[in-house]
Amino acid sequence: MNKKLSLFIKTAVFLAILCVCFICMSLLVERKSSFNKNQEFFEEAKKDHIDAFFLGSSHVINGINPLQLFEDYGYTSYNLGGYGSVLLSSYWQMMLALDYCTPKLMVVDSYMLENNIRYIDDPEANVSSDELHLNIDRFPLSRTKYHAINDMFQDRDEKYPYLADFIVYHDRWKELEADDFKRFTKDANVNRMMGAVMEYGIHSQEYTYTDFQAGTLEQETVGTAYLRRIIEECQSRNIQVVVVTLPFLAMYDNQAAAHTATQIAAEYGVPSLNMLEIPGIIDVNTDMEDAGHLNVLGSRKVTSCLGDFIAQNCPLPDHREDSGYEKWNDYIGDYNAELASMCEGNDDLYTQLMMLQLNNSNKTFTISVRGDTAVYSDPSLVRQLHSLGATEMLDQAVSSNCSYMMISDHGVITEFVGDSENEFTVETSDGVFLYSPASAIYRILYVNGDTENNYLYSDDHAYADVQLLFFSGGVCTSHQYYTCDHFTYDYDQR
Amino acid sequence: MQFVSPKFLLFLLITISVYFVLPKKIRYIWLLAASWGFYYKLSGKLLLLLIAVSVITYVAGILMGRSDTSGENRKGKKPVLVTGIVLLLLVLGYFKYTGFLLETVKSLQDALGIEPLGIVAEIALPVGISFYIFQAIGYLVDTYRGKILAQKNFLRLALFISFFPEVMSGPIERAGNMIPQFENPKDFSYENMREGLLLMLWGYFQKIIIADRLAPLVDHIYSSYSNYTGTLLFLATIFYTLEIYCDFAGYSNIAIGSAKILGIDIMKNFEQPYLSRSIAEFWRRWHISLSSWLRDYIYIPLGGNRKGYVRKLINICIVFALSGLWHGAAWTFVFWGLLHGLYQVIGIITKPLKENLTAKLNIDPQGLALRLVNIVVTFILVNIGWIFFRAPSFKVARYVLTNMWKFKPWVLFDGTLFNLGLPEADIRLLGVSIIVLAIVDVLNYKGIVVRKALTNQALWIRWIVYFAAVLFIVTCGVWGPGYDAASFIYSSF
Numbered sequence: 001m002n003k004k005l006s007l008f009i010k011t012a013v014f015l016a017i018l019c020v021c022f023i024c025m026s027l028l029v030e031r032k033s034s035f036n037k038n039q040e041f042f043e044e045a046k047k048d049h050i051d052a053f054f055l056g057s058s059h060v061i062n063g064i065n066p067l068q069l070f071e072d073y074g075y076t077s078y079n080l081g082g083y084g085s086v087l088l089s090s091y092w093q094m095m096l097a098l099d100y101c102t103p104k105l106m107v108v109d110s111y112m113l114e115n116n117i118r119y120i121d122d123p124e125a126n127v128s129s130d131e132l133h134l135n136i137d138r139f140p141l142s143r144t145k146y147h148a149i150n151d152m153f154q155d156r157d158e159k160y161p162y163l164a165d166f167i168v169y170h171d172r173w174k175e176l177e178a179d180d181f182k183r184f185t186k187d188a189n190v191n192r193m194m195g196a197v198m199e200y201g202i203h204s205q206e207y208t209y210t211d212f213q214a215g216t217l218e219q220e221t222v223g224t225a226y227l228r229r230i231i232e233e234c235q236s237r238n239i240q241v242v243v244v245t246l247p248f249l250a251m252y253d254n255q256a257a258a259h260t261a262t263q264i265a266a267e268y269g270v271p272s273l274n275m276l277e278i279p280g281i282i283d284v285n286t287d288m289e290d291a292g293h294l295n296v297l298g299s300r301k302v303t304s305c306l307g308d309f310i311a312q313n314c315p316l317p318d319h320r321e322d323s324g325y326e327k328w329n330d331y332i333g334d335y336n337a338e339l340a341s342m343c344e345g346n347d348d349l350y351t352q353l354m355m356l357q358l359n360n361s362n363k364t365f366t367i368s369v370r371g372d373t374a375v376y377s378d379p380s381l382v383r384q385l386h387s388l389g390a391t392e393m394l395d396q397a398v399s400s401n402c403s404y405m406m407i408s409d410h411g412v413i414t415e416f417v418g419d420s421e422n423e424f425t426v427e428t429s430d431g432v433f434l435y436s437p438a439s440a441i442y443r444i445l446y447v448n449g450d451t452e453n454n455y456l457y458s459d460d461h462a463y464a465d466v467q468l469l470f471f472s473g474g475v476c477t478s479h480q481y482y483t484c485d486h487f488t489y490d491y492d493q494r
Numbered sequence: 495m496q497f498v499s500p501k502f503l504l505f506l507l508i509t510i511s512v513y514f515v516l517p518k519k520i521r522y523i524w525l526l527a528a529s530w531g532f533y534y535k536l537s538g539k540l541l542l543l544l545i546a547v548s549v550i551t552y553v554a555g556i557l558m559g560r561s562d563t564s565g566e567n568r569k570g571k572k573p574v575l576v577t578g579i580v581l582l583l584l585v586l587g588y589f590k591y592t593g594f595l596l597e598t599v600k601s602l603q604d605a606l607g608i609e610p611l612g613i614v615a616e617i618a619l620p621v622g623i624s625f626y627i628f629q630a631i632g633y634l635v636d637t638y639r640g641k642i643l644a645q646k647n648f649l650r651l652a653l654f655i656s657f658f659p660e661v662m663s664g665p666i667e668r669a670g671n672m673i674p675q676f677e678n679p680k681d682f683s684y685e686n687m688r689e690g691l692l693l694m695l696w697g698y699f700q701k702i703i704i705a706d707r708l709a710p711l712v713d714h715i716y717s718s719y720s721n722y723t724g725t726l727l728f729l730a731t732i733f734y735t736l737e738i739y740c741d742f743a744g745y746s747n748i749a750i751g752s753a754k755i756l757g758i759d760i761m762k763n764f765e766q767p768y769l770s771r772s773i774a775e776f777w778r779r780w781h782i783s784l785s786s787w788l789r790d791y792i793y794i795p796l797g798g799n800r801k802g803y804v805r806k807l808i809n810i811c812i813v814f815a816l817s818g819l820w821h822g823a824a825w826t827f828v829f830w831g832l833l834h835g836l837y838q839v840i841g842i843i844t845k846p847l848k849e850n851l852t853a854k855l856n857i858d859p860q861g862l863a864l865r866l867v868n869i870v871v872t873f874i875l876v877n878i879g880w881i882f883f884r885a886p887s888f889k890v891a892r893y894v895l896t897n898m899w900k901f902k903p904w905v906l907f908d909g910t911l912f913n914l915g916l917p918e919a920d921i922r923l924l925g926v927s928i929i930v931l932a933i934v935d936v937l938n939y940k941g942i943v944v945r946k947a948l949t950n951q952a953l954w955i956r957w958i959v960y961f962a963a964v965l966f967i968v969t970c971g972v973w974g975p976g977y978d979a980a981s982f983i984y985s986s987f
Contacts, residue, residue: 167974170973170974171972
């Protein structure tokens with residue numbers, strides 16, 4: 001009997017240690033994207049610090065910035081958007097998150113409301129079920145997770161990797177990096193944007209937003225059914241709901257879906273905000289990464305609009321001065337520092353100009369475009385210059401294909417157009433600038449009377465189409481050259 | 495439900511747990527239910543075929559048993575035996591060889607300029623049919639010979655034919671060994687469980703660490719064989735030689751280990767075959783259950799070595815040709831079998847010459863040098879044989895065989911190996927794993943069983959090794975989504 005008991009205990013201990021080792025191994029090899037995205041959610045949910053959830057697809061991930069909402073309004077929120085998410089997966093994302101905290105407000109984006117595919121693993125779904133790993137891997141196995149997987153997948157074999165992700169990730173043993181081992185330490189790499197991801201690119205297409213005068217969807221879809229379930233679940237838990245449609249280049253069906261979302265919200269008596277219908281929120285040609293996703297500039301505008309809407313319709317507590325929220329301020333500081341660091345030195349001219357739009361009020365910089373340049377045939381660039389404050393003088397330069405100069409002194413714009421021997425003097429907070437556009441190629445820019453240094457001409461970069469110079473304390477801190485070749489720009493910096 | 499799946503492990507856990515809880519008298523019924531369930535998950539409705547084979551075997555056995563009790567001699571039993579075997583072979587022939595036969599007839603008609611048959615055989619090959627039919631035939635012959643009594647309990651006989659660890663790919667067991675174990679099941683034993691689990695672990699190492707990594711390399715080269723020459727082709731044949739060993743020996747170890755946990759001993763199937771010093775020895779170490787089956791039920795009935803020197807050589811060739819045909823319904827398999835028969839015939843004919851030569855040159859027959867030479871030569875001969883086994887046609891086999899001798903050793907060092915469809919990390923892991931395999935096989939050859947040596951170590955050392963082994967295999971093993979569980983090569987025979 002004693003021997004049997006001893007064997008039993010030994011076996012139990014052996015299995016327990018093996019289980020611990022196995023769990024550690026599975027944490028080590030797991031793809032860290034879900035941990036990265038959701039870890040701060042768990043940290044903040046534990047402290048009951050999250051007052052709002054944002055649900056939706058990548059439109060939401062890129063479009064709504066919780067840090068900006070905190071900085072501007074003091075609202076604490078978490079972006080639970082998932083790449084490729086449809087309303088079905090958003091519903092279950094919400095249910096999983098609700099196991100950890102109950103927010104005061106649920107904001108749900110209606111994108112893909114028209115989707116009528118019942119299961120995510122349906123070959124017709126046109127949704128990458130792999131992307132669902134990002135949303136749910138970090139959530140431990142629970143009854144809710146089991147129901148979620150059962151509800152979202154029809155093929156039993158497809159379910160297992162979501163219930164036990166080691167099945168798919170064990171093969172990552174060959175790509176382990178230092179960050180994977182940090183999973184066990186406190187310096188693990190996590191999303192410090194509270195679930196959001198900002199995009200810093202800008203598309204190069206010429207978009208025009210068309211209002212198709214679409215009505216509403218003709219029939220109930222899986223999307224509408226799950227939007228209703230989201231609203232009903234929230235109402236049963238006394239959580240306020242806002243149905244939104246973030247701006248993008250919506251087609252007929254998308255616009256009908258947005259109208260239907262507004263209609264459903266009205267049915268349940270919850271506020272809705274269809275940003276597709278509000279003119280001027282974003283400029284589709286400067287504020288988007290591509291036809292569907294907002295860039296950081298668009299995100300700033302949309303988040304601001306959403307913040308105003310929440311403030312008016314369902315205000316949340318302002319936590320900016322509350323103790324215990326220091327992390328939020330730290331993350332805002334990090335984010336702003338990152339933005340500031342990205343304001344100079346971008347090798348992509350479009351991104352560079354976008355970052356200047358985002359943050360130009362505390363800088364002195366000049367943008368010089370030479371004459372006889374192909375740049376003026378680039379409508380995206382011309383539009384961006386206008387967004388930075390260029391006036392009709394830029395249009396004159398475009399039409400006569402001559403030199404153009406913009407001096408921005410902490411947001412105050414001075415422009416010059418044309419090629420001549422004339423000298424122009426501009427006093428800025430970073431010194432006195434003397435500008436003379438002698439010819440299309442040879443222009444002069446002296447600063448503080450230093451005629452030894454002409455900033456706008458060097459033999460090496462004589463044919464640079466666009467020159468961007470930053471000044472601080474009377475000294476040029478960065479000189480960026482962009483040479484245009486059919487709207488791709490070679491880059492150099494000094 | 496393949497051996498390499500969490501489902502199988504769960505199935506095994508449940509089967510074993512229930513097995514030891516049940517009274518001994520009815521355990522075999524549970525094992526039969528589990529075995530049929532396992533086979534149903536593998537083959538669906540083809541379970542009915544397995545049951546039909548069990549019924550045929552049972553009825554034939556009972557009829558032979560009646561002849562025994564009625565005092566009839568062997569002559570009275572013979573028609574029953576022949577009928578039983580013919581029925582079983584007809585089943586095997588229909589499912590396995592119909593397509594082959596039609597293809598052969600068509601080729602002949604083509605060669606003779608006759609309009610070919612318009613019949614196309616689309617018959618699904620039931621998993622493990624070659625194995626369980628051979629087991630059934632073995633049972634009938636043993637009953638006929640009076641080595642065992644006819645089994646009166648149908649369920650027990652059905653279990654012998656369907657026992658889940660063996661039904662897919664053997665080992666091809668004997669009723670005399672298995673049925674008594676079903677009749678007198680053992681108590682749960684910690685030692686059996688440990689032994690069984692360690693065997694399974696080693697089997698998984700062979701299968702999902704080595705064999706399943708070699709498979710894409712071999713497939714890559716064979717699928718575009720004409721792009722390769724020289725050492726890379728030679729390497730592909732070596733890879734296949736190792737792949738088929740690790741695949742089948744891995745499977746066998748998992749099967750034997752699973753049964754061991756239940757307290758059931760299944761015969762060994764492999765004993766370091768690539769360390770054999772002759773082809774005859776190779777066949778005593780490779781797929782032992784089949785080799786001994788062929789010896790007992792074909793070679794000996796044909797006369798074995800009792801009917802003269804030439805007849806013995808002919809018998810060997812017949813047995814190996816049949817062995818080739820058993821492995822696959824294609825002429826390449828028959829050729830492979832014949833080649834091995836021929837190797838043995840040449841080995842027997844030249845044996846006196848070799849002995850004289852070693853004596854004259856004063857070479858120690860047991861010396862390391864000669865042993866090494868013998869092992870290497872045998873390995874290369876086996877390796878050549880596997881080309882016909884792996885190649886989809888004689889054309890491909892001929893290309894590989896004629897082009898693999900160009901010596902281009904730099905492909906081992908210039909990164910070429912990393913461009914064969916397997917990531918660099920996997921290739922490196924494979925290299926290390928093959929070294930581990932070789933060390934363990936050499937130790938086993940020398941009589942040192944690593945499992946047993948390990949069990950003599952202190953508990954903490956044992957546990958560290960066990961934990962490391964389990965984690966290594968589940969992490970680095972080739973399994974999960976995208977894994978083609980087809981993959982036990984012998985399950986298609």
